[in-house]
Amino acid sequence: MGDKVVVRREAAEQATSGGIVLPDAAQDKPQEGRVLSIGDGQLLANGERAAHQVSEGDRIVFSKWAGAEVEVEGEKLLIMSEDDILAIVK
Helix, strand or coil: CCCEEEEEECCCCCECCCCCECCHHHCCCCCEEEEEEECCCCECCCCCECCCCCCCCCEEEECCCCCEEEEECCEEEEEEEHHHEEEEEC
C-alpha cells in the first residue's frame, strides 16, 4: 500500500445545532475518521521507506475530496494518501 492509509469515516450529523433533523441527502459527509490500517510508507529515492506520521487508531481530519471510497464486507471505507490528511485530532 505504500503511503496509503485505510480510514473509516465518523458518523454524519443527524441534526443541526438548532434541532432540525436532516434527511440523508442533506447530510454532509464527515471529514473526520479513524485510521484502520497503514501501508509500509512512501518509497524514497534511496530505496528506503519513510515512516508514516499517523498510526492505526488515530482520529484524523482529511480534505473533502480525499481518497477513494470502497466497500468491504458491507462497510464503506476510504483509501487515501497520507498527504490528504490535514491533522491528527487528540
